[in-house]
Amino acid sequence: MSENRSHAVIVRGLEVRVPSAAKPFAGPLPVVRGLDLTVPTGQVTVMVGANGAGKTTTLRAVTGAHPFSAGSIEVLGTALGPARVRPPQGVASLPGISAHPRRWTSRHIARMRKDAVPGFDVTWFEELLTAFGIPREQEVNRLSQGQATQLGLASALAQDPRLLILDEPFAHLDPLARTELVDVLRCFMAGEDRTLLIATHDLEGMERFADQLVMVSRGVDVVSGDVESLRDEFLLCAIDSEVTTELEASLVGPTTTGAGTSALVAVDDAVGLPTTATLRRPDVSEIVTHLLRAARDDAAAERRTAR
């Protein structure tokens, strides 16, 4: 299998610039700065990162909704030009490329999608709306934020895409709707040749669902790999004794509370821990939380050094 067939998305050295809010007359500033991303075909890739890390901007570039200034993007074997473009056929995303007129109802959207998107399955769209409990005649501008998200998801899923790109699909969903969406996405992935790229802060229920993890910090990918390998690479340790500077150097993203210090530690470094330390295998959410803390602490240390 060529790399293009084995990867639904290949991003190399991506740079995306946005206008500076602080200096509106200055040129656009890069907020994605040399990012690499590969999304294996047939797998679920989860993109994580702190607020403002550049996840949405990256996904907008990958869906052709935002121009990029350097690097390359290939989606389903098609190279995207640096200008704003339509994504190749077979790609659906949330939020979609075009916003719907605010007075439209789901019936208008079904009609428009059916005409515009080859393979749009109106029956599946209607079934998803029923499952999500979206009122058919409600105007889009009168839907709650969670319902608007569900409408967008139904519209994306009914396109029967090979590649589904979702930015924060769980935001605004109640716990039941969230759980049901994970089930819908599991069904989607059970289909042949399906790939999911999802940016989320919410990793609950992602065990045994997420295959690949990409962590973005300040516009670059700082960690990427398959979830099970990352879980094998680290242990979660709890230390209830004093953490010396030497010991701290081997801890990843440590946090100290009254109950002691908790951190990730590379499996090879675990031998250097105090004998009273307890160790166990971390889950995805724990890995991400500690890696995010490590990235934030590194950024703060860099800023201090630069002063």
Ligand SMILES: Nc1ncnc2c1ncn2[C@@H]1O[C@H](COP(=O)(O)OP(=O)(O)OP(=O)(O)O)[C@@H](O)[C@H]1O
């Ligand atoms: N249109 C814009 N104009 C100016 N700045 C922007 C614009 N879009 C994004 N940015 C800036 O780019 C940076 C990255 O934003 P982005 O939305 O990609 O982050 P994110 O990782 O998706 O964050 P979050 O998790 O909070 O959604 C932020 O500093 C943001 O303020």
